[in-house]
Structure formats: structure tokens, C-alpha cells
Amino acid sequence: MRQNDSPVVTGVPHSPGVRCVIRRGRVLAGIVVALSLLLLRTALAAEGAAEFQAELKRQVEAAEKAEQLARLGTDDRMFFISELRTLSVGPFWGEQAVRVSRASKPEYADPVPAIVDFAQQLRGAGIDLLLVPVPAKAAVYPESAVPGWRPAEADAPVRVDTSQQEFYRLLERQQVSVLDLMPVFWKERHRPAGDLYCQTDTHWSGRGLELAARAIAERVAGADWLPAKPQIRCETRAREVEITGDLARMLNEQKPVRETIRIQAVGTPANGELVPVPLDRDSPVLLIGDSHTLIFHDPELFARGAGLPDHLARELGVAVDLVGVRGSGGTSPRIELLRRKDRLAGKKLVIWCFSVREFTESTTGWRKVPVMR
Numbered sequence: 001m002r003q004n005d006s007p008v009v010t011g012v013p014h015s016p017g018v019r020c021v022i023r024r025g026r027v028l029a030g031i032v033v034a035l036s037l038l039l040l041r042t043a044l045a046a047e048g049a050a051e052f053q054a055e056l057k058r059q060v061e062a063a064e065k066a067e068q069l070a071r072l073g074t075d076d077r078m079f080f081i082s083e084l085r086t087l088s089v090g091p092f093w094g095e096q097a098v099r100v101s102r103a104s105k106p107e108y109a110d111p112v113p114a115i116v117d118f119a120q121q122l123r124g125a126g127i128d129l130l131l132v133p134v135p136a137k138a139a140v141y142p143e144s145a146v147p148g149w150r151p152a153e154a155d156a157p158v159r160v161d162t163s164q165q166e167f168y169r170l171l172e173r174q175q176v177s178v179l180d181l182m183p184v185f186w187k188e189r190h191r192p193a194g195d196l197y198c199q200t201d202t203h204w205s206g207r208g209l210e211l212a213a214r215a216i217a218e219r220v221a222g223a224d225w226l227p228a229k230p231q232i233r234c235e236t237r238a239r240e241v242e243i244t245g246d247l248a249r250m251l252n253e254q255k256p257v258r259e260t261i262r263i264q265a266v267g268t269p270a271n272g273e274l275v276p277v278p279l280d281r282d283s284p285v286l287l288i289g290d291s292h293t294l295i296f297h298d299p300e301l302f303a304r305g306a307g308l309p310d311h312l313a314r315e316l317g318v319a320v321d322l323v324g325v326r327g328s329g330g331t332s333p334r335i336e337l338l339r340r341k342d343r344l345a346g347k348k349l350v351i352w353c354f355s356v357r358e359f360t361e362s363t364t365g366w367r368k369v370p371v372m373r
Contacts, residue, residue, distance in 0.1 A: 052160045055146045056088040070250040073144040078247035080202045083136045086357040091163050108365025119176045121372045131178045132353040134292050137197045140185045199259050201245025203295040206263030209308045217315035225284050225348040230317025236264040243302045266310035276305030280319035287322050289353035290329025328362040329354025334369040
């Protein structure tokens with residue numbers, strides 16, 4: 001070896017201190033890479049959501065100019081223009097509320113004060129509130145609403161309903177419990193069991209409301225007011241109903257398209273038939289909201305005994321009370337509660353379920369209602 005050459009040492013283990021530094025370096029490098037990928041993915045998702053919302057805005061403007069209430073997407077799915085609009089207007093609370101809301105009175109444009117006030121009234125009476133907004137069909141099947149648009153990820157929800165997501169976080173910070181159904185719906189949207197929405201109608205399908213009932217039951221599982229054993233035992237039977245949806249009638253009043261929906265009827269067997277579980281005014285569980293609480297439950301909405309109240313009774317083991325309206329699910333149900341004049345005696349949980357379009361499209365808006373007066 002020449003005098004100026006440095007010896008090469010091999011096979012000598014690093015000291016514990018050196019090994020620790022190396023491990024930390026590798027961990028930090030892994031964290032940096034993971035954070036970089038997360039930031040990139042978040043940025044791409046935000047960019048994709050913005051592009052999606054911009055396209056929806058163009059669709060809505062064109063439809064409103066042509067005085068169209070609905071449009072046909074791909075895969076024969078039909079979309080309600082008002083629901084597309086609620087995904088496209090951006091933030092709909094605070095100072096922006098008056099700008100985007102359809103409320104006839106500006107003081108009722110912002111949904112936050114009314115929702116928080118209702119939650120506080122219930123909390124003061126020892127009653128929990130669970131807000132369950134029904135996701136927009138276009139948020140669950142965005143590729144059908146905007147042809148050519150493709151989700152970047154197959155398993156995780158690529159949220160195109162970014163304003164709704166931000167709104168739910170805002171409500172949670174103000175002590176309003178929100179059940180965001182999007183992650184569940186996204187995971188199940190292409191299962192062989194069927195679509196989560198009617199193709200020709202504004203409402204969810206039997207499959208969609210079943211998933212919602214299960215998610216609600218999982219959310220309240222373990223509540224001390226729930227019976228240790230089910231008070232009612234229900235059976236289910238699969239049925240098929242043929243419907244002419246409201247969107248189909250909007251698109252073609254003369255020859256609306258019909259579709260067949262598979263539903264699960266709930267009830268107790270008697271003489272070879274299933275008898276639906278009766279509603280219970282004295283139940284600790286009260287379901288309120290728009291026609292999503294009535295679809296397949298009210299015989300005037302396609303079927304009886306296969307709606308959200310029925311599946312909630314099956315999942316919770318107790319019959320439920322119901323105040324559902326065929327109209328705006330924001331203010332009207334709370335007015336009905338006020339008219340009961342019982343201050344919700346005996347209630348432990350109020351489930352408030354309505355379409356996300358209520359946040360911007362309701363003409364009656366969001367009034368504070370002294371339900372517990």
C-alpha cells in the first residue's frame with residue numbers, strides 16, 4: 001500500500017450510536033416521502049374536484065337557461081339539476097350563504113345557526129342529535145355526471161363534494177354530530193348488490209338506505225338507552241318494485257322511463273306475509289327529515305315497509321318514531337315537532353336525515369324553531 005492511500009475497512013459493524021442515527025435517518029426519509037406523496041395526492045384531488053365542480057357549473061347554467069330540471073348522464077343515471085348545483089356553488093355558509101342560497105329570505109340562507117340551535121335545544125333536554133345528510137348522486141357516481149372524468153383512486157373517496165366535507169367539519173367543531181356517508185357509499189358504489197340510488201329518481205335505492213341504516217346503528221351502538229336485547233325481531237324478504245322516477249318524468253312527461261328496484265321488506269311474519277313494524281310515538285329514537293325518510297316506507301312512494309324507518313328498527317332492535325315530510329327537510333320537520341307540543345318527551349336520539357341539496361336549494365331556508373318551547 002502506498003503511503004498516501006487510506007485503508008478500506010470492511011465487515012466492521014457500526015457502533016450503536018451510528019446505527020441509531022442511520023435508523024432515524026431512514027425513518028425520517030420515509031416520513032418525508034410519505035408526506036410528499038400525501039401532499040401531491042391531496043393537491044391532485046383538489047385540482048380534480050375543482051375541475052369537476054367547474055364542469056357541473058357549466059352544466060347547471062346551460063340547463064337553467066334551457067329551463068331543464070334534470071339531465072341524463074352516462075350508464076342511464078339521471079341527475080337533478082338542483083343537486084348538481086349544490087355541488088358546484090362552493091361554500092354555502094357564513095357570508096357566502098346569501099350569495100348561493102335559494103332561500104326566499106336572506107336571514108334564512110345560512111344553515112349553520114339553525115342546525116346548531118336545534119342541537120343545543122336537544123342537548124339541553126338530554127337528547128342527542130345525529131345529522132345524516134344524504135350524499136348527492138353525482139358525488140358518489142361522478143363519472144356518470146361528467147363523462148370522461150375518472151377517479152384517481154379506486155378504493156378511497158375522491159371527494160368532489162369538498163364544500164360539504166368542510167361544512168361537516170365546521171359543524172363538528174360546534175358540537176353537532178354528523179354522519180358522513182360518503183366513505184361508506186364510495187366503497188359500496190359498484191358492488192354487485194346494485195346501485196345506491198335509483199337511476200330515474202332523486203332518491204337513494206333500497207341498497208343505499210340499507211347501508212345508511214347500518215351506518216347509523218354502528219354509530220350509536222353501545223348507547224346506554226338501547227336495550228341489551230332487541231325488543232323486536234324482524235325478518236327481511238327481497239322484493240322488486242317497478243317505478244317511474246321523478247327525474248324520468250322531468251325528462252319525458254309523455255313516455256317516462258321505468259326501472260326495477262330491488263328492496264328488502266322488513267317486518268314480522270304473519271300468515272305467510274311480512275307485517276311492517278309499526279311506528280312508535282313513544283320510541284326513544286326519532287327520525288326526522290325529507291322524503292328520504294319516506295321512500296319505500298310510505299306506500300305513496302313506491303313501497304311499504306322497506307324504507308329507512310323500517311331498516312333502522314331492524315338494526316337497532318327498537319321501533320322508531322318518524323316525522324318525515326315530502327318537501328324541504330330543513331325547517332318543516334322542526335315545525336312539525338313544535339306542533340306536537342310534547343317537547344320530545346322520552347326521546348334519546350334524533351336522527352335528522354335529508355338530501356345535501358337542502359343546504360342551498362330550499363326556498364324556505366333555515367329558520368330557528370323553538371322546538372323545546
